[in-house]
Amino acid sequence: MEDCIFCKIIRREIPCDKVYEDEKVLAFRDINPEAPVHIIIIPKRHIASLNEVSKEDLELLSHILLVAKNIASENKIAETGYRLVNNCGTDGGQTVPHLHFHILGGRSLGWPPG
Ligand code: AMP
């Protein structure tokens, strides 16, 4: 996906503040943080949204959950708490069409979301 911002980050055509990387995923700090800790986790393979995942992606999705847990711990928000968010589609508020999960923490988060 040549024009996808997150694919460009994966290809290092756009810089990012990387916090974690392995063969399957990349995690970096959000450029416009909504909380003291705001980290984005993305699969390295382009998947447009949660609507596009299938059974073949289950290992990737569970891997993302484990990476999120570890990132929360390393960023000292595991004890205080955090939120893992996926915005899907227009009503979900998705602005970048590459599957991603937000880790938000470091402050008390309101519920329900707006
Ligand atoms: P969403 O609205 O769920 O699609 O989230 C997209 C997120 O990506 C937003 O929170 C943006 O601030 C963030 N974002 C967009 N471009 C970049 C970038 N170049 N580096 C880091 N985060 C970005």
Ligand code: ZN
């Ligand atoms: Zn992409």
